[in-house]
Amino acid sequence: MAVYTDVSDAELSAFLDRYDMGALLSCKGIAEGVENSNYFVHTEGGNFILTLYEKRVSADDLPFFIGLMDHLASRGLNCPRPVRDRAGEALGTLNGRPAALVTFLDGVWIKQPSAEHCGALGRAMAELHRAGADFPLRRPNGLSVDSWPALFAAAGPGADGVAPGLSALVREELAVLADRWPRGLPEGVVHADLFPDNVFFLGDRLSGLIDFYFACTDALSYDLAVCLNAWCFAPDGAFDPARGRALLDGYRAVRPLSAAEVEALPVLARGAALRFMLTRLVDWLNVPPGALVRPKDPKEYLAKLRFHRTVSSAEAYGFA
Amino acid sequence: MAVYTDVSDAELSAFLDRYDMGALLSCKGIAEGVENSNYFVHTEGGNFILTLYEKRVSADDLPFFIGLMDHLASRGLNCPRPVRDRAGEALGTLNGRPAALVTFLDGVWIKQPSAEHCGALGRAMAELHRAGADFPLRRPNGLSVDSWPALFAAAGPGADGVAPGLSALVREELAVLADRWPRGLPEGVVHADLFPDNVFFLGDRLSGLIDFYFACTDALSYDLAVCLNAWCFAPDGAFDPARGRALLDGYRAVRPLSAAEVEALPVLARGAALRFMLTRLVDWLNVPPGALVRPKDPKEYLAKLRFHRTVSSAEAYGFA
Numbered sequence: 001m002a003v004y005t006d007v008s009d010a011e012l013s014a015f016l017d018r019y020d021m022g023a024l025l026s027c028k029g030i031a032e033g034v035e036n037s038n039y040f041v042h043t044e045g046g047n048f049i050l051t052l053y054e055k056r057v058s059a060d061d062l063p064f065f066i067g068l069m070d071h072l073a074s075r076g077l078n079c080p081r082p083v084r085d086r087a088g089e090a091l092g093t094l095n096g097r098p099a100a101l102v103t104f105l106d107g108v109w110i111k112q113p114s115a116e117h118c119g120a121l122g123r124a125m126a127e128l129h130r131a132g133a134d135f136p137l138r139r140p141n142g143l144s145v146d147s148w149p150a151l152f153a154a155a156g157p158g159a160d161g162v163a164p165g166l167s168a169l170v171r172e173e174l175a176v177l178a179d180r181w182p183r184g185l186p187e188g189v190v191h192a193d194l195f196p197d198n199v200f201f202l203g204d205r206l207s208g209l210i211d212f213y214f215a216c217t218d219a220l221s222y223d224l225a226v227c228l229n230a231w232c233f234a235p236d237g238a239f240d241p242a243r244g245r246a247l248l249d250g251y252r253a254v255r256p257l258s259a260a261e262v263e264a265l266p267v268l269a270r271g272a273a274l275r276f277m278l279t280r281l282v283d284w285l286n287v288p289p290g291a292l293v294r295p296k297d298p299k300e301y302l303a304k305l306r307f308h309r310t311v312s313s314a315e316a317y318g319f320a
Numbered sequence: 321m322a323v324y325t326d327v328s329d330a331e332l333s334a335f336l337d338r339y340d341m342g343a344l345l346s347c348k349g350i351a352e353g354v355e356n357s358n359y360f361v362h363t364e365g366g367n368f369i370l371t372l373y374e375k376r377v378s379a380d381d382l383p384f385f386i387g388l389m390d391h392l393a394s395r396g397l398n399c400p401r402p403v404r405d406r407a408g409e410a411l412g413t414l415n416g417r418p419a420a421l422v423t424f425l426d427g428v429w430i431k432q433p434s435a436e437h438c439g440a441l442g443r444a445m446a447e448l449h450r451a452g453a454d455f456p457l458r459r460p461n462g463l464s465v466d467s468w469p470a471l472f473a474a475a476g477p478g479a480d481g482v483a484p485g486l487s488a489l490v491r492e493e494l495a496v497l498a499d500r501w502p503r504g505l506p507e508g509v510v511h512a513d514l515f516p517d518n519v520f521f522l523g524d525r526l527s528g529l530i531d532f533y534f535a536c537t538d539a540l541s542y543d544l545a546v547c548l549n550a551w552c553f554a555p556d557g558a559f560d561p562a563r564g565r566a567l568l569d570g571y572r573a574v575r576p577l578s579a580a581e582v583e584a585l586p587v588l589a590r591g592a593a594l595r596f597m598l599t600r601l602v603d604w605l606n607v608p609p610g611a612l613v614r615p616k617d618p619k620e621y622l623a624k625l626r627f628h629r630t631v632s633s634a635e636a637y638g639f640a
Contacts, residue, residue: 009431025426025522028360031349040348040360042367042426106345106362111329202345 007039007052007095015094018085019101021045032197035213040104047104049080052097057213059098064139065212066090066100068132068189075131078208080105107200107207113231115246120206121199121227122250125191128209129220129255132189141192141216143275145181149174151278158285163302166281170274173305177271182264185219192216194223195230221261224251225268228317229276229304237303245318262314269317270308277301327359327372327415335414338405339421341365352517355533360424367424369400372417377533379418384459385532386410386420388452388509395451398528400425427520427527433551435566440526441519441547442570445511448529449540449575452509461512461536463595465501469494471598478605483622486601490594493625497591502584505539512536514543515550541581544571545588548637549596549624557623565638582634589637590628597621 007027016024022044030038030049037052053062066082070090073081080102082090092099110117143151152159152170159166191198193214200208224247232243251257280298287295311317327347336344342364350358350369357372373382386402390410393401400422402410412419430437463471472479472490479486511518513534520527544567552563571577600618607615631637 006431009428023523024428026424027428029351030360031351040350047362104346108329108344108347111326203343 011095015092015099016041016043018087018089018092019045019083020086021048021083021101041101048083048101049104050094050099050101052094052099054097057098061139061213062091062098062100064137065215067137068135068212068215069102071135072128072131072212077128077131078105079212080208080210105200105208105210107202109197109199110201111196112235113196113243115240115242116204117201117206118227118231118243119246119250120201120204121194121231122224122247122252123254124199124206124209125194125223125227126251126254128191129188129223135189139216141190141218141222143192143214143279144218144222145177145271148177148274148278151275151282155278155281155285159281162281162284163299166302169302169305170278173270173274177267177274180267181271182219182260182267185221185261185264186258187217188220189215190218190220190223192218192223192226194227219261219264219268220255221257221264222268222272224248225265225272226276228265228269229273229301232317233304233307237300239307239316241316241318243318245320248314248317248319262319265314265317265319266308266311269311270305273301273305273308277305331415335412335419336361336363338407338409338412339365339403340406341368341403341421361421368403368421369424370414370419370421372414372419374417377418381459382411382418382420384457385535387457388455388535389422389532391455392448392451392532397448397451398425399532400528400530425520425528425530427522429517429519430521431516432555433516433563435560435562436524437521437526438547438551438563439566439570440521440524441514441551442544442567442572443574444519444526444529445514445543445547446571446574448511449508449543455509459536461510461538461542463512463534463599464538464542465497465591468497468591468594468598471595471602475598475601475605479601482601482604483619486622489622489625490598493590493594497587497594500587501591502539502580502587505541505581505584506578507537508540509535510538510540510543512538512543512546514547539581539584539588540575541577541584542588542592544568545585545592546596548585548589549593549621552637553624553627557620559627559636561636561638563638565640568634568637568639582639585634585637585639586628586631589631590625593621593625593628597625 012027024043026042028040030040032038035056036054039050041048041050069079069082072079083101084090085092090100191212193211198209198211199206227247228244232240232247234240277298280296280301283295284298332347344363346362348360350360352358355376356374359370361368361370389399389402392399403421403423404410405412410420511532513531518531519529547567548564552560552567554560597618600616600621603615604618
């Protein structure tokens, strides 16, 4: 949940006046998303999402994100499409921050995903990878293996207070993953944050993907690793191979996986678990005073990391 | 800002299935309102607001609030209209809490109201008072003069830490207001919380009133007193007589004020300032751990209270 920026009437009107979207009918802060401030905007021209990019999103990356959504939407992917103002610009300024309007996507996110949902996710992810294949811009993954030592340092000395022995375990993982991290896998545009709240469904039909603000150029199978973690564990913490299988089968129905990609899944999933454990740890140990955001518990991802340490082949994820 | 309750997919679907409103297309938590959890719900049947009533709203009061919105909407007032399910019920249960769907009202609230906005507010308030005249239910104002000593006690001992001398000033006000509080003024349904965020505009036209969860039966002119405080002070803390005059003139254009009502305005405004100062003081000194709500500063209303202590007649508010 995040609405960081109070938008003044005059500034909002001046911002919207640049667009051909009719009179403003409603504007309400949305209690979702943690990186940026999002508003539901209803005008005579339809429904939109207004996003103000807060300081955790680098302004230099915005042309990549905006351009990517434009590219994917033009390839037929259901994702928010940036709205251009009369001058053709999709990126503006509101209350001193970069801001953009995108089309509103119908759908609700699934809090308890089933194997069927995971199958639909796999297909949509592979379609995203295909649609992104000819996107010309590149953006390195700033939260991949090379960044993790600095991320752990940023968490500060409190790790063992979160879970006994956490520091030693992380140091071991940093060494193992630096050593074993796969290189040379097929690369392209990855979403890198396809958690359930970024995937919309209408009934059982996947209706769209949102929130491309971690998207980057990386191994395509890293997206699968993120989703094995985010979609395929039961509420009791156990990995659910039925959901894993559905995710992988759904993906392969659209884009086949090479033997090297399959073989890399355990170490990719282990790394993805460490990446989200570390960012959650940093947030958990550094809640700013007056924050209106409840940090997510890093221990959820610690448990997932411990699971992947026991995995030696992709069969454990349901791969057959 | 408040979204207190996480609604599960299954419970939301079961709740909405009771209504003839078509398939669910979108449901997003809204970062507005502090008493209840509000969701923007888009279905094939249109746009709605889903409200889950949290513990600060008494379930016994809900028939009054729901019945009042129904009554006012049927009298032509622009306010949310409760939606009835197939069994004719406007009040249901979701996630163990009372819950209701109401129609979505277009409009945006004005953060820097002008005299014109205050005039429109005055007219709408008087129309609300007229439309409520034949509403059959009664609900005493639980936050009026008799409740303020207990409210001050609930704030605890920290008052002087918020502002030096605050305890002594409040004790003096409690005595003065108990003595001078007007009795026998024309009564009826009052909104009692008509702050700018509860009044919507489309351009310069007032498009509707929302949030009737403090509505009660009280002196009609108490609503004016609440709005003199909430709408007619400049950002620098000075009372703006031009806005006060516009509010009172707008009101009188629809419903004339008696001499007793005009004469009572200074003490009503002083009491209304104390009421909001006290509830803010309680919230300020009792922020629950993990709260996602930023409490409002009681000192804003302390300054307004100090102003009203200097006022001896309604002329100070622009009344001519």
